[in-house]
Structure formats: structure tokens, C-alpha cells
Amino acid sequence: MPTVATDELRELYDKYAPRIRTLARYTLGSRAAADDVVQTVFLKASQSLATFRGQAAPGTWLWRIAVNQCNDELRRRKRTDRVEVPLDAILGWADDAATPEQRHGVKEIDEIVARALLELSPKLRTVVVLRYVDEMPYDEIAAILGCSIGTVSSRLARALTKLEQTLRPIIRS
């Protein structure tokens, strides 16, 4: 697959690759899958950078590719059986731990929160990661997902409510 490593592409990479990798990591649940997404996004970008120029903000364009790439991967996974450790089991370990130190010894809170994110539907997961992990403004999220700001807020409300229910043992401790 030929690539055109222009300065412009490199600039885009430095600016967006960490954020896209973070989105993919929390959307797909692993760093390896996130690296695949970053690679695919920038390979696609290098191939169509010339035709893309001027059509939209480069950030929006890259984010759309990234979100679609993550969704494609999730759809692909849906067709194959995957055995994962149930979230209840992870939370159970955390809940049984008497002190925060012990709890951290069993499982990092970050990992539990990241695992709880995977319990959300892909739609809610994407929006909540863009907003509260990447801290992207509402209007940019709406532009990337092709929906209104009200829809972004509505999805966030649903996502946060579900996350709070799932993570209540951690929040209370």
C-alpha cells in the first residue's frame, strides 16, 4: 500500500494520532487494536490527502475516518465469538477489597472504568470518550458524528447514567 509521508501528514499525525489512539483504545478495549486503527487512519489519510484538501476541517475528516474505523472493527468483532471477563467479576474483586490500597492491588481503577466503557453501546461509548476523555467541544463532536448538539448531550446523559450504575461500588468507596 503506497504512502505519501508528506510534512502535512506528519503534522496531522503529531496533532491527532495521540487523541485517535486514545479514542480507539477506549472504544475497542486494547492498545494493539488502537494502533491498528491509527495506522489504518493515517494510511487512508496519506492516500486521499490530495483529494480531500479543502473539503472539510482536516481534524473532522480524520476523526470521521477514525470513528468509522472503530465501528467497522466492532462490527467485525460482533460476528466472531469473544469470551471476556464479565464486568461483575472485576467489580466484585474491587468491592471485596477492604482498603483503597488493596483495591488498587487487585485491579487498577482505570482498567475497571475502561472495562465499564465497553459495556456501553458503541454509539454511547464513542460520544462519551470524545467528550470526557478527549474533552472535545460539543459542536466538534456533533460535526464528526453528523448529529445535533442536543443529541450529543442526550447520548452523554444516557452513557453517564449507565456508567454510574455500573461503577457505583467504586464511586461509593
Next chain:
Amino acid sequence: MACLRFDLQRSLPLYLDRAASPATVERIERHLLGCGECRARLVRLRDAKNLLGELPRLDAPNFERLMARPAARAPRVSWSIPPLLRHFAADALVASGLFVAFTFLYTHTASARNRTFDASSFRRVAVRDVAATHDPHVIVQGVVSDFVGDAGEGSHRFRLTDPNDPGHFVVCEVLDGTLRPPKTGARIRVWGVSRYDSNPDHEWFEIHPVMKVEVLQ
């Protein structure tokens, strides 16, 4: 009582993130003053938000190394039908099949050719009176004088004349595959639907479609 202000509930993240318009902020704050449920909801949303905010951000992998490695398996997603749509599509396919089968049997079987109908709804009308009748179902008797034009789509169209008053006629149209068309000169009685054909080339009264033909001795 459960709070039903879903319009405000969906805007709570905007409020929490200080991204709501002043008007929305005012509406939410006025509502929060009197709604304990939404105050609790807001706290829960904030707690979840705070946990997410603590998640570590990742660095970018090395550009050269990442782009130089073999390309990740491009996740090609074949087009798939959502389960609900697939369910309805299967139903629609069965219904379409039944419809086609029924239509075929209805129009092509021998029983269809001699299909019985309720003769009591038909009223006997003389050829000359077809123009004046308001009855849609009529029985008309006469002589087949000639076949006219090309009715198209394989139908047969003939002129039925009153032997006692040759100046009057009615055009009868037999849909192809339903009845055997009579021969020219035959004395017949037809059952069918009376109508006026306003086509400028026609402008005649007709029995269309003919539903039954009886050859008289």
C-alpha cells in the same frame, strides 16, 4: 413521583459542562430548585464524568515505525442486514411468494375460467338501454357482429348488436385468459360490467370486462 422533564434531563450534561445556553441554564436551575430527583441525577452524572476524566491519555506510536510495519488487516465489513430488518424481509418474502402463487392460480387455473359469481347482482338490459342504465352489473344479449381493433394486452374486443335493432351495439371486452371469445355471428348472452369508454377513438358503451359468455341456440 418520577420526573418527566426529559427535555431538561437530556440537557444536564450540557449544564454540567457549562456548555448550555443561558436560557437552558435558567430553565434547568429553576427546575433543580424543586426537583430532588434531578438534583440526585446531576450528582450521579458528575460522579461518572469525574471517573472518566481520570482515564490516562495515550501517546502516539512512533510514526515511522507504525507506517513501516505491515498494514493492519483492513477491517472490511461486508454489508449485513440488521436482525429486525432480516426478520421482516423473510416475512415479506413469504408474503410475496404467496401473493404471486395465489395470483397465478387465480388467473390461470381452469376453475378461474369458469369462476362462479353472484348472478343475482346482474340485471338484464337490452343493448339499446346499456347507455341509460346505472347498473354496473348487466346481462346483455345479442349477436357478435365483428371483432374490433386491437384491445391490447391480448384482450378480445367484439361488437354485440341487437338483431332487432342493428343500429345499436355495445362493445364487449374479454380479458385474455379468462374466457373463450365467441365466434362472429354467434347469438350470445354476456354478463359483465357496464361502462363508458371516453377514449376519443372509442366513445362507446361497453361491457368490460365480460365475466361470462353463454352461446344461445
